[in-house]
Amino acid sequence: MNMALVMGSMQITNRLDLEDTKTKQIILGCYVSAQLLVLAISYIIQRSIQSKKDTTVLKYMDQPKPMSGEQPKLITTTNMAYDLEQNAQAQKQAMIGLGLMVFLHFQFGVIRPLVVQSILPVKNALQSKFAQVHLFGKPAEGDLRRPWKADNPFAALTGAQEEQSEAAEKAAIKKAEKAAEKAGKSESKKDL
Template sequence: MNAQIMNMALVMGSMQVTNRLDLEDTKTKQMILGAYVTAQAIVLGISFLIKKKIQSKNDTTVLKYLDQPKPMSGEQPKLITTTNMDYDLEQNAQAQKQALISLALMLFLNFQFGVIRPLVVQSILPVKNALQSKFAQVHLFGKPAEGDLRRPWKADNPFAALSGAAEEPQSEAAEKAAIKKAEKAESKAGAKSESKKDL
């Protein structure tokens, strides 16, 4: 089953469960809040474990890729040169940051406005997503970084499953050709700036 469809099924299922709970009962609220905080602690624990695994592998293989600009920005893709380890650490750190922001936001909404319903689904989805993330698949479950798990990792398109049209990944050859083109453009720009300095 597609991950996005599974997420939607979990959301709908958790809504059905929430409708059967007495959300006015203090004990129920405390149990939901406790489950939510525990789930977030598990997510952060997974993230910490992945970080340790990445550091222990110390994969210094050079990774070059084109960082795509935001849509409608009019900017050109930027060539990024890094290592597998640095890239993986950066991706993991971004996931960790998102988890902390989500935790802070949900706790604020809960304590400030008494919001409790979203905590039920947020006790399930983040753990599932953390375990299914591409860096978890590579570093926790030992899957090779090939095919869908090949770096750089593309974010899943949440609308692809609904439209039935899966996004075609760029072939490795096309990606290498685009990187070479970007490298040539950068070297030409560097040569021009050097010649201007000489003048």
């Protein structure tokens, strides 16, 4: 879908007179409006998360960055805190993208990517998992179950592996909890 939108928007830009000042202003206006819409969607989602006050405990294994050599850590939080964190990351990404595109436009006169970036961020904001749960009211089940993982374009081919990874994650959580429990007991023995 993203590729179709990119190709379609490129066809649109091929038909526009990108040397015309008025066309440039319209494209820039559409881009800024789209970015403001993305931030407004994010703000609405944030308010929705805060109003629900979902304090259900959420435990998951935080996977370290590839090649960092770190071990996965057990994270214990609430659904509300997790959702707010995910929404904040989306806001940060939107601001970075906005800053980058504004820099490229005013420094180098880049116009074509503004057309694509007027469409994709809005689509992505509306299709995000936290938007599905908090904006459209879908239950946090199945693909929308927390913790949310990045969409894998090959997930349909590896459905069985995903079920195995969920079982492996549950086992890893139990193992990390037991290790933390043992460490807590040994600390309390040292204090005595």
